[in-house]
Amino acid sequence: MLLIGENLNVISKKIGEALKQRDPEPIREMAIKEAKAGMDLIDINLGPARKEGPDLMEWVVNIVQEVVDIPLCLDTTNIEAMEAGLKAYKGKALINSISARPERIEALMPMAKKYNASFIALTLGVEGIPRDANERGLLAAQLIAEAANYGLSEEDMWIDPIVLPINTQQIQVQGCTEFVMMLPEIAPNSKSTCGLSNISNGAPGHLRGILNRTYLIMLKRYGMYSAIVDAFDEELYAIAKGKMPEIENLVYKVMDGEDISYEGLSKKEIDYVKTAKVLLGQTLYSDSWLEL
Amino acid sequence: MAFEIPKIKYTGKIREVTIGIPPNEVTIGGESCYPFYLFEGDMPYKPRVAFEVWDHEPQEWQSWAVEPFADVIHSPSAWAKKCVESYGAEIIALQLKSADPNGMNRDVEEVVSVVKDVINSVNVPVIVWGTANDEKDTALLRRVAEVCEGKNVAIGPVTEKNYKQIGAMAIGYNQVVLASTPIDVNLAKQLNILLGNLGVKDDKLAVDPTTGGLGYGLEYTYSVIERDRMAALTQEDVKLQYPIVCNLANEVWKTKETKVTKEEDPKMGDEKKRAILMEGVTAMTLLIAGADIVIMRHPDSVALVKEMIKELTA
Numbered sequence: 001m002l003l004i005g006e007n008l009n010v011i012s013k014k015i016g017e018a019l020k021q022r023d024p025e026p027i028r029e030m031a032i033k034e035a036k037a038g039m040d041l042i043d044i045n046l047g048p049a050r051k052e053g054p055d056l057m058e059w060v061v062n063i064v065q066e067v068v069d070i071p072l073c074l075d076t077t078n079i080e081a082m083e084a085g086l087k088a089y090k091g092k093a094l095i096n097s098i099s100a101r102p103e104r105i106e107a108l109m110p111m112a113k114k115y116n117a118s119f120i121a122l123t124l125g126v127e128g129i130p131r132d133a134n135e136r137g138l139l140a141a142q143l144i145a146e147a148a149n150y151g152l153s154e155e156d157m158w159i160d161p162i163v164l165p166i167n168t169q170q171i172q173v174q175g176c177t178e179f180v181m182m183l184p185e186i187a188p189n190s191k192s193t194c195g196l197s198n199i200s201n202g203a204p205g206h207l208r209g210i211l212n213r214t215y216l217i218m219l220k221r222y223g224m225y226s227a228i229v230d231a232f233d234e235e236l237y238a239i240a241k242g243k244m245p246e247i248e249n250l251v252y253k254v255m256d257g258e259d260i261s262y263e264g265l266s267k268k269e270i271d272y273v274k275t276a277k278v279l280l281g282q283t284l285y286s287d288s289w290l291e292l
Numbered sequence: 293m294a295f296e297i298p299k300i301k302y303t304g305k306i307r308e309v310t311i312g313i314p315p316n317e318v319t320i321g322g323e324s325c326y327p328f329y330l331f332e333g334d335m336p337y338k339p340r341v342a343f344e345v346w347d348h349e350p351q352e353w354q355s356w357a358v359e360p361f362a363d364v365i366h367s368p369s370a371w372a373k374k375c376v377e378s379y380g381a382e383i384i385a386l387q388l389k390s391a392d393p394n395g396m397n398r399d400v401e402e403v404v405s406v407v408k409d410v411i412n413s414v415n416v417p418v419i420v421w422g423t424a425n426d427e428k429d430t431a432l433l434r435r436v437a438e439v440c441e442g443k444n445v446a447i448g449p450v451t452e453k454n455y456k457q458i459g460a461m462a463i464g465y466n467q468v469v470l471a472s473t474p475i476d477v478n479l480a481k482q483l484n485i486l487l488g489n490l491g492v493k494d495d496k497l498a499v500d501p502t503t504g505g506l507g508y509g510l511e512y513t514y515s516v517i518e519r520d521r522m523a524a525l526t527q528e529d530v531k532l533q534y535p536i537v538c539n540l541a542n543e544v545w546k547t548k549e550t551k552v553t554k555e556e557d558p559k560m561g562d563e564k565k566r567a568i569l570m571e572g573v574t575a576m577t578l579l580i581a582g583a584d585i586v587i588m589r590h591p592d593s594v595a596l597v598k599e600m601i602k603e604l605t606a
Binding site: 167282283284285286287291292 | 476477478479481482485486489519523527529530531532
């Protein structure tokens with residue numbers, strides 16, 4: 001499974017400040033750190049980039065590609081900034097993202113073609129976030145058809161099912177999981193990705209990792225090709241790279257509905273079991289789910 | 293093969309919670325099925341109606357709300373007594389409205405003396421409901437827990453912000469805690485866990501899911517209670533297996549639809565009848581969702597609701 005580091009992000013205080021001040025050092029540092037942590041791609045998230053968006057993107061892309069040679073994922077809602085980044089980047093970029101909204105498709109699909117970039121196809125439509133697996137399926141089909149119209153290759157399309165926070169959207173999380181199961185049939189030639197950390201958005205900070213990791217195991221089992229993740233969660237990295245098969249197998253058992261006795265399990269293993277139950281909707285989420 | 297009616301498989305049971313003291317104590321909870329599904333399980337204690345009494349004469353009540361209490365509304369203790377003696381109240385819910393910092397903002401001790409008066413004037417169980425201002429309630433409800441020692445009252449709303457302070461006093465003085473969260477089943481579960489960790493016993497806890505009146509969010513409260521009961525009864529969610537209390541009277545009676553008179557808007561029909569029906573329908577709906585106690589205002593709406601409970605539990 002490929003990992004895309006999420007930490008070069010305008011919402012991070014340090015990075016946000018560096019972007020504002022045009023201070024290249026923290027940006028360089030972060031890119032190198034993410035590469036060292038084993039990331040397969042680096043996401044450059046500038047958010048809406050309303051102020052000097054194109055200039056800023058060009059500037060960051062140049063700084064990052066100078067110090068690391070792993071592929072970049074360009075993440076902004078500013079269309080001009082996206083183009084500036086694609087122009088500046090020497091490799092094959094991943095556009096993050098093109099939703100199923102006409103204005104995004106019309107502006108960004110030709111751009112993907114022109115710069116021979118891959119793109120994240122976000123299952124978000126004109127009516128907003130899909131409510132279940134089927135609505136995600138419809139949006140994915142729509143994106144596939146649009147991409148074909150623009151002459152884009154299916155292999156360059158990374159479908160994103162939209163991961164939602166478990167603490168407020170527990171039922172919708174199951175819709176997302178279900179869709180990922182269906183994905184190989186809907187789009188056999190496409191790739192997939194997701195904003196994994198969104199699963200734990202709003203959960204207590206020290207508990208976000210276990211939610212991210214457990215959900216990664218679940219999505220990975222169903223064939224998720226990549227995920228945008230916290231680059232510095234070492235255990236998550238180990239799972240993604242197949243180095244923790246015992247933990248993966250344990251979560252599979254919960255997914256398969258096996259009765260699991262906590263006897264003989266370590267605290268860590270029990271935490272994975274409890275978290276899987278929450279993510280599967282077997283237990284109602286609460287911030288103290290690990291203490292029960 | 294004969295047709296068999298499909299039945300829900302219940303794996304959990306709501307805990308029993310008792311408020312008040314013998315011989316007039318009231319026990320709620322104990323359900324092992326969805327509300328009134330007596331063909332699938334037991335509802336050993338029928339749901340109850342609590343009459344609300346304010347701690348100070350209300351200033352903005354409709355005349356048709358004041359009418360049944362006109363002779364006593366200036367005195368909380370006389371008002372409570374009348375609810376018990378004339379209208380058969382089995383529980384009194386004392387609303388500490390006058391302490392609200394956004395209103396009269398009466399001093400804690402002044403309000404506490406009203407609580408004492410009311411507690412001593414009736415022999416039925418009492419629910420004491422604070423201002424829903426976390427800070428004021430911390431001071432106020434802590435004192436309430438203390439002065440009601442030996443009465444086994446229910447105290448709320450206790451929130452994530454003040455559960456430690458109020459919860460500790462409730463444990464110390466052996467009172468029941470009403471855990472209040474803003475229409476969210478995950479937060480409700482979390483607060484129950486926190487109160488449990490603090491040391492509140494399982495038979496001393498009931499849940500206030502936050503109540504919306506008919507036309508003003510009732511359906512949200514309904515969904516949350518429904519979800520709460522599904523988790524409690526069919527998913528063995530032990531941290532949601534607590535009785536539910538809905539403080540609905542004020543939510544209903546503050547709405548425009550209970551205030552506009554027939555004269556002002558003829559198509560709305562008789563104002564008294566309309567307001568009573570709105571309160572009654574709100575309470576009935578919440579009971580069908582799973583409420584164990586509904587806090588109500590008007591004796592006529594209460595009569596309607598009691599009749600429904602009687603019919604559904606017959």
